[in-house]
Amino acid sequence: MLFNSFEFVFLFLPVVLVVWWMRGVPARLRLALLTAASYVFYGYWDWRFTFLMLASTLVDFVAGARIHKAGSRAGRMFWLVFSLVSNLGLLGFFKYSGFLAETVNTLAAWGGSPARIPLFDIVLPVGISFYTFQTMSYTLDIYRGETVPTRDFWKFSAYVSMFPQLVAGPIIRYTEIEAQLAALPTSPSADRMYEGVRFFVLGLCKKVLIADVIGAQIDPLFADPERLQLVGSWMAVLGFTLQIYFDFSGYSDMAVGLGHMMGFQFPQNFDSPYKSANIAEFWRRWHMSLSFWLRDYLYKALGGNRRGGLITLRNLAITMLLGGLWHGAAWTFVVWGMYHGLLLVAHHLLRARGWVPSSAALARALTLFFVVIGWVFFRAESLPMAWGLLGRMFGGFGLEENLAAVPGGLAFMIAATLGWCLFAPNTWELRVKPGGRAALVYASLMLLCTLRLDVERPFVYFQF
Amino acid sequence: MSQPGALSDLFLRRFLVSYALGLAVVAFLNMLVDPQAKYGTRLLRPLVWMAREEKTELLRLKKEAPPEVIVFGSSRAMKLEPKYISEKTGLRAFNAAIQSARVEDHLEMLRFLVADLSMRPKAVIVGLDIYTFADGSGGDLSFLKEALSYDHVSMSLKSIYYRLTAYPAEKAGFDEDGFLTYYVYERQIRDGTFQLEPEVEATVSQYLERWLGFDALSEKGKRDFERLLDTCRENGIKVYVYIPPMHPRMLRALEEGTPYRRLHQDLLAFLESLRSAHDFVFLDASRAGALGGDDSLFYDGVHPREENNRLILDRLLPRGGA
Numbered sequence: 103m104l105f106n107s108f109e110f111v112f113l114f115l116p117v118v119l120v121v122w123w124m125r126g127v128p129a130r131l132r133l134a135l136l137t138a139a140s141y142v143f144y145g146y147w148d149w150r151f152t153f154l155m156l157a158s159t160l161v162d163f164v165a166g167a168r169i170h171k172a173g174s175r176a177g178r179m180f181w182l183v184f185s186l187v188s189n190l191g192l193l194g195f196f197k198y199s200g201f202l203a204e205t206v207n208t209l210a211a212w213g214g215s216p217a218r219i220p221l222f223d224i225v226l227p228v229g230i231s232f233y234t235f236q237t238m239s240y241t242l243d244i245y246r247g248e249t250v251p252t253r254d255f256w257k258f259s260a261y262v263s264m265f266p267q268l269v270a271g272p273i274i275r276y277t278e279i280e281a282q283l284a285a286l287p288t289s290p291s292a293d294r295m296y297e298g299v300r301f302f303v304l305g306l307c308k309k310v311l312i313a314d315v316i317g318a319q320i321d322p323l324f325a326d327p328e329r330l331q332l333v334g335s336w337m338a339v340l341g342f343t344l345q346i347y348f349d350f351s352g353y354s355d356m357a358v359g360l361g362h363m364m365g366f367q368f369p370q371n372f373d374s375p376y377k378s379a380n381i382a383e384f385w386r387r388w389h390m391s392l393s394f395w396l397r398d399y400l401y402k403a404l405g406g407n408r409r410g411g412l413i414t415l416r417n418l419a420i421t422m423l424l425g426g427l428w429h430g431a432a433w434t435f436v437v438w439g440m441y442h443g444l445l446l447v448a449h450h451l452l453r454a455r456g457w458v459p460s461s462a463a464l465a466r467a468l469t470l471f472f473v474v475i476g477w478v479f480f481r482a483e484s485l486p487m488a489w490g491l492l493g494r495m496f497g498g499f500g501l502e503e504n505l506a507a508v509p510g511g512l513a514f515m516i517a518a519t520l521g522w523c524l525f526a527p528n529t530w531e532l533r534v535k536p537g538g539r540a541a542l543v544y545a546s547l548m549l550l551c552t553l554r555l556d557v558e559r560p561f562v563y564f565q566f
Numbered sequence: 567m568s569q570p571g572a573l574s575d576l577f578l579r580r581f582l583v584s585y586a587l588g589l590a591v592v593a594f595l596n597m598l599v600d601p602q603a604k605y606g607t608r609l610l611r612p613l614v615w616m617a618r619e620e621k622t623e624l625l626r627l628k629k630e631a632p633p634e635v636i637v638f639g640s641s642r643a644m645k646l647e648p649k650y651i652s653e654k655t656g657l658r659a660f661n662a663a664i665q666s667a668r669v670e671d672h673l674e675m676l677r678f679l680v681a682d683l684s685m686r687p688k689a690v691i692v693g694l695d696i697y698t699f700a701d702g703s704g705g706d707l708s709f710l711k712e713a714l715s716y717d718h719v720s721m722s723l724k725s726i727y728y729r730l731t732a733y734p735a736e737k738a739g740f741d742e743d744g745f746l747t748y749y750v751y752e753r754q755i756r757d758g759t760f761q762l763e764p765e766v767e768a769t770v771s772q773y774l775e776r777w778l779g780f781d782a783l784s785e786k787g788k789r790d791f792e793r794l795l796d797t798c799r800e801n802g803i804k805v806y807v808y809i810p811p812m813h814p815r816m817l818r819a820l821e822e823g824t825p826y827r828r829l830h831q832d833l834l835a836f837l838e839s840l841r842s843a844h845d846f847v848f849l850d851a852s853r854a855g856a857l858g859g860d861d862s863l864f865y866d867g868v869h870p871r872e873e874n875n876r877l878i879l880d881r882l883l884p885r886g887g888a
Contacts, residue, residue, distance in 0.1 A: 108707040108710050108711055108714075109707060112707060112710060113707065291571065292571040292572075292574035292575040292577075292578060293571050293574045295574065295578055296573075296574035296577050296578060299577075299578065299581060318771060318774070318775055319771070321771075321774045321775075321823055322767065322770040322771050322774055322819055322823075324822070324823065325770070325774060325818065325819035325820075325822040325823035326770075326815060326818050326819050326822060329815075483822065535573065536573040536574045536576070536577035537573045537576055537577055538576055538577070538580045540577055541576070541577045541578075541579075541580030541581040541584060542580065542584055544577075544581055545580070545581050545582075545584035545585040545588060546584070546588070548581075548585050549585060549588040549589065549592070552589065552714055553592070553714060553715060553716040553719055554716050555711070555714075556711045556712075556714075556715035556716065556717070557775060557778065558778065558779060559775075559778055560778075560779075
């Protein structure tokens, strides 16, 4: 089920909120109901994948308890490895097996071998990358002694499956929500509800009124990139730069808003990333819950910056490469991850020598430029398409003879939304005093969004 | 000073009331104006083609000399010329294609012909658009989606505007054999002022959006198609099926931006699977160029001109009888 659908807005959400806030329902039953609602939400795509989520939940619930109970280091390690292998195995099978088989087959063909690994048409379960990372953080935190396992299965299953952030984050750690699950509010607070409506409506506007509108204009450009020249290719890539930001941050805002409506506080996932003055700052502002996950569970596990310059740079590069691969099983994502790894390494080296732009505006512009170039790999269907697009962006295929043919509406949207990203406060910074006038504005925005719900364009990040 | 939460409380109450009122006003406006002729209020003239109504009326008028070859399909089959079919087969022909048709519409039209009008055509030609097999149910809340869509609102407002000013001239109309004439496009083509590229670009955007979420041929569509073939067999009607062509730019966009390739293969496999139980002639005309057609002879990205359609009929129909 999509947040931007009639089924969600008019049926699922009202029913869930009414049931969630019913008086006198014991906390455990409420958590069980939240789990059930989340499974309905998830099963709306394909009910078979609910078993996968259930399996992942059971594995980590058991593994977490065993890690805590195990008397020896080897015992703790065994159950941690069991959890990681199970989660990464699921992810590997559903997300990476086809990619791996294709790569091996290509290499075999290059080597002249007729042997082929059979390719199966495996459907990627929505949100699998998100919830497996959540459950892994649970067992990893228990192993590190940063938290203790819960004995309440419903608490854990509600944490794993919680529908507002289930399919596209923010990736929440158990330690971030444990206390909230332990002390559920029993009645809704008007202030939290107001925040919920505010975040949800603004997120929906970002998705439906901006990202989808830009998406509808750039999809035809990406569908036939060989027609593009200098201006057209920049418009397509800049359009995508904005589409993905408004799409994904819109989803995160909606998730945060839904959390508020149910009395939960989810972490911020975007902090005006296109305002960043360097690439390291960009990663502290973009998809923050993933960046911090990778930092805490991968980069630091590799040694972080504790073992000297070269090792630090290696760790940065590996982390970003795997981060790229997390997004998708394709060489384009591998290159995108490597590219960002190289940017981080370069930033590290240049900063150490003091070679950073003195002008903040120039630093921001350069960072945005490099991020935009990176999006080419992220959006392209293949590496040849990415190289082709880059060639077009840098004039390799000439300038449009008829600039009037370049879609003016798209140029306006790009200018307006880029200005918003660079200069306006984000949803977390925006301070609007609640009251009657604000209600009219938000109701009008919600109405406008509702009129666009008939076109259910999935979120870009659902594919990951 | 107001109590904590009082402003939020006021916000929530006003928000819910304003939103509900806004929804009610929009739904009421759309139902009252009814620009898509869905609710039957008909206070204002509908802004959509009434192809189904017009063509069933035209067919009713043909009871004395019923058509012997019937064309089914979406708007993409509307330019298949009944006169050319008659020339080739010596049989009276009628184009019963209706816009945005799904397989169930073809089946319904056939049943209407056979059961209501007691007509027994000798042959049917089905323009089988892949999108014909999209699941058109719209989910459980389809009535809400229809009443509260942006397109519907903009059409309602346009309808009111036309009512207050003047309705624009009709862009297209049907001959008495159901054949479509595009008044504007065809005049522009005669004048040499027709510009294909912007029309193609407009359909590319429209179709990429329309194809969102279409990732499998509808099972209901497949069943309906089998029923269509069953009904034809029971009534001794010969069936000719073809996939209508698209402009190469449109085809490329769909191939790159949607699961078109897979769905095309699925449709071919589905039709192949029916061959053992049903007798029908099939032609995959999705690429006009492959038939020797001209890729520039389109009205837009998806509607082929008569010249390309004639090539399809040449390949599909035997000369001297269907």
